[in-house]
Amino acid sequence: MDTSREVILVGEFLPIQERVTNISERLEADFSKIDTKIHRFPPGLQGIGDRYIVPSVVALGPYHHGAPHLQKMEEVKHAAARCFCEDSHHTIEEVYAKILSEAKKARSCYDENEVAGFSEEDFAEMMFLDGCFLLEYIGGINNKSPFLVNSMVLSTGPCMLRDIMLLENQLPWHVLEALMTFKHVGVSEFIVNVIQADLDKKNHAGEFEKNVDHEVPHFLGLARLYVTSNMRPVLSHHPDGDRTTRPLSAVRLAEMGVKLKSSKVACFADMSISKKGWFFAELSVSPVFLNDSTTCWLVNMAAFETSTSKGYPSDGFHISSYLSILVMLMDKEEDVHELRAQHIVHSFFSNQETLDFFKAIARNLRLGHRCFVISKEIEDYEQDRRRWIIVHKFLYHHWRKIVTLISIASVLVGIFKTLISLDKSH
Structure with missing residues (x-):
């Protein structure tokens, strides 16, 4: 065996080994500070x-x-x-x-x-x-x-x-x-007074201060902690590999018999779906007031989540998941109108401006675990009730015509009864 050749090969590979090791250790050391760093926008x-x-x-x-x-x-x-x-x-x-x-x-x-x-x-x-x-x-x-x-x-x-x-x-x-x-x-009081009004987050400064983790990296991190505090855990029985989503426009959900409801839970970004009897379901979503400030806050909280997330399924993408669900609920202006009607979206923006905002962020948002869970639960509801949904969709789009026909039929029945009674009297 040529030992001299072996020594040469080891010598040639030593620099790359050092570089890989040194760079990896530097990156790992930098990542260990992920919770305290001031990150650049992803x-x-x-x-x-x-x-x-x-x-x-x-x-x-x-x-x-x-x-x-x-x-x-x-x-x-x-x-x-x-x-x-x-x-x-x-x-x-x-x-x-x-x-x-x-x-x-x-x-x-x-x-x-x-x-x-x-x-x-x-x-x-x-x-x-x-x-x-x-x-x-x-x-x-x-x-x-x-x-x-x-x-x-x-x-x-x-x-x-x-x-x-x-x-x-x-x-x-x-x-x-x-x-x-x-x-x-009063930083906490400021967050409560300013954010609560726009994001419709119900809490009290005293209660929030008791739960504040003073290891938050900065003011934005504290604000996000406030709007996601008391977040209910999302439990899913679906395998981790099932990470697909399907269109969930507000109108499409209405066709399926899934009613949208403004969440009353004291936690912003809350979302949940529950069955209402055998044929219907209800998707509960936290309300939001959109203006120039709140759109910026939400986008930057989502950016903060992207910068600091560490793993799955507790991936930390709470705001991102919430925004992603709203994005999927808005396909057309009529979807925005439906969300307004259900008191989920409040805004001085027009329907088109609101739709434009969500479509602009749709291509860039990171879909979080909560988004996949909600999407999968709606898909399961659709699979379990396919025949009923076909009937409900027909009734949803034609109920006015059906009511009109029933009314006409009732009038005709009344006329026929009158004619029959008149005929018998003669």
């Missing part, structure tokens, strides 16, 4: 559009820091930081020093290539200014400087509500916690 979802990715008023963190169209708010951040420190009864130097001590940990939460150009002091200053600005906005500034009220609320409108929910526009949660050691800010 490439698979970027087709949804920049309006759901790029902030329009303020940059928070390094990913969009320095963007020309966001520079006006940079000076406002300094005024907000001064206001925050004065209210906390601590000096700017004290508060900044606290954030400087958190800077290294905060830096590790971001993509290393995006923070490479920041010195330690520059990065700490950004965290300080951005954190104070965000907490001042969340805490409310109605009784403070008219300048801040105008700059942070009145002149920015709903844009601020969009920007603070963008996946790429987040600050590490521990930075906000460090700032709140100087001054309490």
Whole structure:
């Protein structure tokens, strides 16, 4: 055996072995921080559009820091930081020093290539200014400087509500916690008051605070925790390999005898299907109010799920599954009309605008386990009641004609009875 040849081959393969090992270990180490990282918007979802990715008023963190169209708010951040420190009864130097001590940990939460150009002091200053600005906005500034009220609320409108929910526009949660050691800010109350109104999520701030996991990575993560808290588990007896879906338009479900119902469960993104007697079923879906802010929140929560999901069947795609079901329920404008009629979708958008939004995200959404389970249960209902569904579909589309014919028949019967009685009287 040529041992010299064997030594040469081992030497040639050693570099690739090292690279594979080193890169794998680096990726695994990076993945171990998946729950605390500030993620970039997933490439698979970027087709949804920049309006759901790029902030329009303020940059928070390094990913969009320095963007020309966001520079006006940079000076406002300094005024907000001064206001925050004065209210906390601590000096700017004290508060900044606290954030400087958190800077290294905060830096590790971001993509290393995006923070490479920041010195330690520059990065700490950004965290300080951005954190104070965000907490001042969340805490409310109605009784403070008219300048801040105008700059942070009145002149920015709903844009601020969009920007603070963008996946790429987040600050590490521990930075906000460090700032709140100087001054309490009702972050949970803010989430309850703002999101509850638009997403129709019924809960109380006190109850939510008891369940808050303070290891959430950022504000968006806390908001998603709120809207998915108390989520009922989805149990499925179907094999993991059964991962198909079929069209489930609102009109098609009505043809099948499946009634849509607005869910009353105190949990957003709740979906369930239940049988109503032998012939009918009911699909319960959480209601949602769609506007420019909520569409952005929902898309970014779905993006957050895509970035942090770890496995199946508990894949964590709760918001994605909810949106996917709504997408499947909307094939035409008449489907949107049906969802409005059942108080599932509320919006100032027109039926066409609502349909356009869901169709735009349909191509990019990740279908979650809950979506497959609901789809499979409806398919089973359809298979079990095929003959009845044929009858019900006919009745669904022709019931007005049938009622008219019955009415005419009743009139004719009445006329014939009258004629017969008149004939007998003669």
